[in-house]
Amino acid sequence: MATELSTPTYLPSPQLTPREGDLFNLDAALTEEERAVRDSVRAFVDEKVLPLIGQCYVEGRFPKELIAEMGANGYFGANLPEEYGCAGLNNVMYGLIMQELERGDSGIRSFASVQGALVMYPIYAFGSEEQKRHYLPKMATGEVIGCFGLTEPDYGSNPAGMITRARQQADGTWILNGAKMWITNGSTAQVAVVWAKTEDGDESGKSIRGFLVPTNAKGFKAKDQKGKLSLRASDTSELVFDNVHLPADAILPKSGGLKSPLMCLTQARYGISWGALGAAMACYEEALSYSKERVMFGRPIGGFQIQQVRLADMLTEIVKGQLVSLHLGRMKDIGTFTPQQVSFAKRNNVNIATDIAREARRLLGGSGILAEYASMRHMANLESVYTYEGTHDIHSLILGQAVTGLNAFGG
Amino acid sequence: MKIAVCIKRVPDMDVRFKIAPSGTAVDETGLKFDISDFDGYAVEAALQIKEKLNAGEVVVISLGGDVVQETLRKAMSMGADRAVQLKADGTHVDSFAIASALAAELKDGGYDLIMFGRMSIDTAHGVTGAIVAELLGLPCVNAISKLEFDGRTAKMRRELEGAYELVECALPAVVTIDEGIARPRYPSLKGIMAAKKKPLESKPAQLPAARLSLDALALPPERAAGRIIGEGTAAVPELVRLLKEEAKVL
Numbered sequence: 286m287a288t289e290l291s292t293p294t295y296l297p298s299p300q301l302t303p304r305e306g307d308l309f310n311l312d313a314a315l316t317e318e319e320r321a322v323r324d325s326v327r328a329f330v331d332e333k334v335l336p337l338i339g340q341c342y343v344e345g346r347f348p349k350e351l352i353a354e355m356g357a358n359g360y361f362g363a364n365l366p367e368e369y370g371c372a373g374l375n376n377v378m379y380g381l382i383m384q385e386l387e388r389g390d391s392g393i394r395s396f397a398s399v400q401g402a403l404v405m406y407p408i409y410a411f412g413s414e415e416q417k418r419h420y421l422p423k424m425a426t427g428e429v430i431g432c433f434g435l436t437e438p439d440y441g442s443n444p445a446g447m448i449t450r451a452r453q454q455a456d457g458t459w460i461l462n463g464a465k466m467w468i469t470n471g472s473t474a475q476v477a478v479v480w481a482k483t484e485d486g487d488e489s490g491k492s493i494r495g496f497l498v499p500t501n502a503k504g505f506k507a508k509d510q511k512g513k514l515s516l517r518a519s520d521t522s523e524l525v526f527d528n529v530h531l532p533a534d535a536i537l538p539k540s541g542g543l544k545s546p547l548m549c550l551t552q553a554r555y556g557i558s559w560g561a562l563g564a565a566m567a568c569y570e571e572a573l574s575y576s577k578e579r580v581m582f583g584r585p586i587g588g589f590q591i592q593q594v595r596l597a598d599m600l601t602e603i604v605k606g607q608l609v610s611l612h613l614g615r616m617k618d619i620g621t622f623t624p625q626q627v628s629f630a631k632r633n634n635v636n637i638a639t640d641i642a643r644e645a646r647r648l649l650g651g652s653g654i655l656a657e658y659a660s661m662r663h664m665a666n667l668e669s670v671y672t673y674e675g676t677h678d679i680h681s682l683i684l685g686q687a688v689t690g691l692n693a694f695g696g
Numbered sequence: 697m698k699i700a701v702c703i704k705r706v707p708d709m710d711v712r713f714k715i716a717p718s719g720t721a722v723d724e725t726g727l728k729f730d731i732s733d734f735d736g737y738a739v740e741a742a743l744q745i746k747e748k749l750n751a752g753e754v755v756v757i758s759l760g761g762d763v764v765q766e767t768l769r770k771a772m773s774m775g776a777d778r779a780v781q782l783k784a785d786g787t788h789v790d791s792f793a794i795a796s797a798l799a800a801e802l803k804d805g806g807y808d809l810i811m812f813g814r815m816s817i818d819t820a821h822g823v824t825g826a827i828v829a830e831l832l833g834l835p836c837v838n839a840i841s842k843l844e845f846d847g848r849t850a851k852m853r854r855e856l857e858g859a860y861e862l863v864e865c866a867l868p869a870v871v872t873i874d875e876g877i878a879r880p881r882y883p884s885l886k887g888i889m890a891a892k893k894k895p896l897e898s899k900p901a902q903l904p905a906a907r908l909s910l911d912a913l914a915l916p917p918e919r920a921a922g923r924i925i926g927e928g929t930a931a932v933p934e935l936v937r938l939l940k941e942e943a944k945v946l
């Protein structure tokens with residue numbers, strides 16, 4: 286009996302031939318709507334972000350003037366359902382939005398990641414119906430801005446050790462004390478999702494719960510962190526809670542244990558795996574175009590073998606990263622992706638992006654150190670991305686544990 | 697107000713074109729397509745009219761193979777209410793034949809306003825709108841940069857060299873749109889999702905026999921390398937002389 290050979294046709298757009306700039310024809314792996322979403326965000330970034338971001342970076346300010354339009358366009362929490370005012374997109378579309386925003390700047394993408402994956406997502410996943418109806422539609426439009434407070438001055442990679450404490454009073458209300466550090470959007474936000482322990486002597490973090498804290502509450506202070514040499518077009522703040530009194534319904538009722546904030550991080554890290562590729566694409570494209578224009582020793586530097594190796598390496602790593610994120614996104618859409626896979630993608634894609642940004646900067650010679658060009662800005666930004674949402678090392682340990690079954694976090 | 701906007705799918709102009717082996721068409725391998733620029737302004741202008749009046753319908757129409765459905769969906773993702781594909785495979789170069797097929801579709805549509813781009817950015821004939829107006833017996837105003845209404849009267853502005861012209865005409869009318877009118881919006885993400893659910897009707901184009909054929913396409917000759925004649929203000933007199941005597945552009 287002859288066996289039947291089955292050839293799955295998994296490309297959604299097999300009719301597409303490789304476009305200039307898309308050597309590997311990755312467009313064929315996207316649907317028409319996915320490409321439409323990407324192209325729309327790309328046009329927004331080209332027209333609204335790129336003209337001002339270099340200056341914002343130098344000034345060290347987040348371009349707040351873009352928030353309303355980003356909201357109106359549907360970029361915040363875009364993979365959450367339409368019934369809460371969100372765009373209801375699939376996860377590949379969501380990833381493509383992150384890619385395009387970070388092609389502008391990691392600070393812009395960070396803003397959208399925090400708003401969508403770290404604030405809207407926990408409200409959606411752990412919030413009461415009332416909290417969802419109250420917050421999500423206004424956060425989707427950017428009318429309300431959120432921040433996510435997990436990291437503390439003494440507990441970064443190991444949040445289970447956090448000190449911040451919420452004590453429930455006899456009347457059911459809460460008193461919050463503690464401090465958070467490195468909080469993106471901290472000074473811009475109207476609401477903070479704060480993670481705090483609710484029991485004494487909890488070392489494992491099993492009593493950690495999420496709280497919705499209005500940033501104008503008495504005893505809440507946010508202070509800008511000064512002197513950043515990375516992610517300068519982003520607001521990063523220290524939060525202090527000094528006997529902040531919260532109503533009983535400030536708690537996210539379905540949150541429970543360290544697992545809850547980690548679930549948020551899994552969402553955000555998925556988006557970051559795409560975002561870092563956007564930064565890498567911007568650097569690669571800048572380097573490519575510079576290499577064709579800059580003439581040295583009588584020819585465009587792109588005509589020298591050294592620079593061609595550089596460009597070929599950059600392109601190769603970007604394409605590999607895109608295939609990883611795309612596969613991850615398809616698995617996320619059918620609900621089979623795992624946090625270890627997300628660690629894989631975050632770790633690899635951010636790492637290759639830092640290398641690509643540095644190589645692009647080098648290819649640009651002296652011009653490469655200027656804010657007029659994007660590569661060095663991305664290079665410096667990506668150092669934050671390398672550290673936040675689980676440092677590169679921490680993701681190595683997660684992968685190491687996944688393959689060996691041995692926990693190396695303790696040493 | 698019921699508005700029709702006729703849109704054309706054209707290749708992205710920022711690439712190096714190759715001619716297909718037939719010699720009469722562009723090689724479409726690897727090209728990216730979008731709504732022709734001026735047609736995009738027309739879609740935006742139509743949407744703004746509808747939004748201002750808070751009533752009416754914007755219908756987008758395109759003639760071509762099934763690939764134009766993507767172009768139509770893009771216009772619907774910007775906000776157009778529905779779309780009509782006049783199905784015609786192959787390339788069509790006879791503007792009169794195309795205008796006839798469009799006019800046949802538009803005739804009984806009950807449109808108050810029919811909009812076109814001033815010209816398509818690929819073939820740049822710039823006559824389709826005017827021929828449609830003629831076939832439908834409607835007034836036609838070309839290349840307008842502003843459009844307002846006073847009841848059933850359209851008031852328009854046209855840019856001229858160093859001056860402008862104000863024109864009025866009664867509706868229904870055909871207008872073609874210049875770029876000054878409105879910058880096309882990006883489709884919002886919700887718009888992109890909504891476009892999938894909007895009606896897109898496909899029917900055969902009633903194309904009369906073409907009386908015009910395209911015989912050959914050729915790329916312009918490679919431009920010779922530029923010449924640097926000097927630096928700073930010292931070079932200006934020589935530059936002016938060459939522009940006058942050699943290039944003959946002054």
Ligand SMILES: Cc1cc2nc3c(=O)[nH]c(=O)nc-3n(C[C@H](O)[C@H](O)[C@H](O)COP(=O)(O)OP(=O)(O)OC[C@H]3O[C@@H](n4cnc5c(N)ncnc54)[C@H](O)[C@@H]3O)c2cc1C
Binds near residue numbers: 435
């Ligand atoms: C710009 C920016 C924005 C941020 N935004 C937010 C935010 O919005 N919300 C939020 O909660 N946090 C935020 N963070 C915090 C971020 O998540 C932390 O910086 C990160 O978790 C690392 O913590 P840490 O800085 O305390 O470094 P540490 O945990 O002190 O790590 C220092 C070094 O030790 C290594 N290390 C740690 N543990 C181990 C181990 N077991 N084995 C080997 N090496 C180890 C790390 O890899 C790193 O190289 C942000 C950070 C930055 C820089």
Ligand SMILES: Cc1cc2nc3c(=O)[nH]c(=O)nc-3n(C[C@H](O)[C@H](O)[C@H](O)COP(=O)(O)OP(=O)(O)OC[C@H]3O[C@@H](n4cnc5c(N)ncnc54)[C@H](O)[C@@H]3O)c2cc1C
Binds near residue numbers: 579582648651
């Ligand atoms: C902060 C700063 C301070 C400086 N100070 C001084 C100063 O005091 N005095 C001074 O005279 N200059 C100074 N320079 C200039 C510096 O020496 C030049 O930037 C450097 O020589 C590179 O030249 P370039 O920037 O024009 O790059 P390019 O020469 O255009 O090089 C661009 C890229 O092409 C590569 N490339 C060039 N030729 C080839 C080839 N044949 N094959 C393969 N790859 C090639 C380069 O390695 C580089 O990656 C300074 C530069 C900087 C950034």
